[in-house]
Amino acid sequence: MTTKTVAVVENILKANDHLAEANRDLLDRTATAAINFMASPGAGKTSLIVRTIAALKDRYRIAGIDGDIATTIDADRMAEAGVHAVQINTGGACHLDAVMLQNALTQIDLDHTDLLIIENVGNLICPASFQLGVHLNILIASVPEGDDKPYKYPTMYRGVQAVILNKIDLLPYFDFDMAYFRRGVEALNPGLAFFPLSAKTGEGLDDWIAWLEGSIQRILA
C-alpha cells in the first residue's frame, strides 16, 4: 500500500503544480502581484497583514484571501482593514493548495487588483509542499516560538523569499539567541531577506514595507 500511496501523492503534487502555473499565468495577465504568508499558528500573520495593508492601501488596490480550517475570524480582520477579503475554509486540510486558490480567485476582480495578499493555514510543515502560483512566499517566525525552528522545520525555510521575525518587542522576556536563529536560516537559504519587527509596536516595519514595495514594483514592471 505504501507504494500506491506515494504514487497518488506524487500525482496530487504534479496536478497541484500544473494548477499553480495556471494561477500564475492568470495573475501575470491581470498584473496582480500575489504574496503568500505562511507561519505557525499564532505567529501574528493576520496582525502583520493588517499592518501591511494599512501601509500600502493608499498606493495599491489590495485584495485578501484567508485560509483556515474553520471560522472567518481572519478574513473579517482583513475586511476591517479595508480590503475585499475571501475566506477559504479547508475543512481539515493543513494547507492551501492551487485548486483552492483557483476557486478563490474567481471571487476577486483581478483586473482592478494590484496586490493580492494570501494568508495560508497556520502550519509550519504542510504549506511548504503545495505551490500556489504566487510571486512571493514569505515566512513569519516569531520570538515566542523559539530560536531553533529553522533547524526543526527546514523545508519551510528553504522555499521562501523572505523571513520575518515577529514579536521582537518580547525579546526581553525570552531566551532567544538571534545569532543561532540567523545561522539556521542562512544554512538553509543563504542571503535570504530577513526582517525582525513587531507588528504590535511597529518597530522594524518600515524596512519590511520598503522591501515589499520594491518587490511589488519588480513584479508589476
Add this chain to the structure above:
Amino acid sequence: MTTKTVAVVENILKANDHLAEANRDLLDRTATAAINFMASPGAGKTSLIVRTIAALKDRYRIAGIDGDIATTIDADRMAEAGVHAVQINTGGACHLDAVMLQNALTQIDLDHTDLLIIENVGNLICPASFQLGVHLNILIASVPEGDDKPYKYPTMYRGVQAVILNKIDLLPYFDFDMAYFRRGVEALNPGLAFFPLSAKTGEGLDDWIAWLEGSIQRILA
C-alpha cells in the same frame, strides 16, 4: 482522482487505527502508561515535558519518544532530563502515526517502564487524525499563540483529555482573553481538564502533576 485519493486516505487511517490498537495492547500488557503531547511549534512541549519528568522520575520509571521532522534537539533535552529517549525523524511528515510509534517501542524496555512520554511533531492540525494507541492525549496551548486557537483548530481540541495553557507568566504582555479561550474549549470538549501554568516559572505546575499522577494511577491499576 479525488475519489481514489479519498479511498487511499481512508485505508491509511483504518490501517493506522488497527496498529494503534496493537500498540495499546502492548502498552497495557507491559503496564506502561503512555501519554502523547501535541502542540503548535514553540508552545513549550519539551520544556513542560522536562519539568514533568523532573517531578515524576523518582516515583516512576520513565522513557521518552520524540517526533520531529529533523534534528534530535528535543530527544537530547529529554535524555538530559535523565530518561531513555528515542528520536523519531518523520522525514517531512507532519505528525507521528501508529507505525512510527510501533517501531520506536521496539527500542524501549517496556517491561521496566511505567510511564512513556511521547512528544508529537509541532503541529496543531495533522496529529489529531492519527491515533497512536496511547492512554492520554494532551494538548499544550500557549499564551503567545492567542486566545482564538480553539475556534480555528477545533479538531485538535476535541480529541484530548486535558488542555494545558503554557507561558501564563507572559499574560501581562499579551491581549489574551482567558474567558474567550475557555468558552471555545468548553464548546468543543465540555468539562475538559484545564491547567494554566508556566513551565518556565513553575506556577500552576503542581495542579497539572497531581492530575497526571491520578491519571497514571488509574491507567496502571
